[in-house]
Amino acid sequence: MTTPSHALTVDAGSRDLRAADHLIQRLAAELALPEDVFGCTHLVRGDRPRVAVSFAFRSGAERDAVRDRLTARGYGVAPGVPDDTGRAVRYPGAAALTGTLTVAELLARSAITRVTVLGAPGAPDPGTPVVTADHVRPQWQRGDLVLTAQPASGGTLVPFEVPDPTPCCADH
Known part of the structure; x- marks a missing residue:
């Protein structure tokens, strides 16, 4: 932190x-x-x-x-x-992370210092759209505030953590 x-x-x-x-x-x-x-x-x-x-x-x-x-x-x-x-x-800028933003906009508007993508080497392209669903929960990693994202449809990214996750075994 x-x-x-x-x-x-x-x-x-x-x-x-x-x-x-x-x-x-x-x-x-x-x-x-x-x-x-x-x-x-x-x-x-x-x-x-x-x-x-x-x-x-x-x-x-x-x-x-x-x-x-x-x-x-x-x-x-x-x-x-x-x-x-x-x-x-x-965190500073969290309220501004709504709708769809590019990776560059997300970093410029908030205290998030880095975006990583599950299963992808290196940082995503700064122009890649991130669909926030108004729920962006980065985590501290070695002093950096890092948002972990995952690929989504249409070449977009979404935060790995979703606002309303389906509980495990919800259909059982």
């Missing part, structure tokens, strides 16, 4: 990514967090698997103010992030 020293984690016991996504968006709205605050999900394994959320701020003072407000609301808050591979739900 970009600034783990200015980050905090909230473990509200979310059982899935959708609930954690909603928690990030709700807390960001309630606390009126600026757009440049990163909100990520982190899978917590062990005896009680769950999804924790983290927020990364520009400064320690901003982090501390939010920590105090979350604690006053009864949330358990820990310093830092659970791991360095968080899945970004909220």
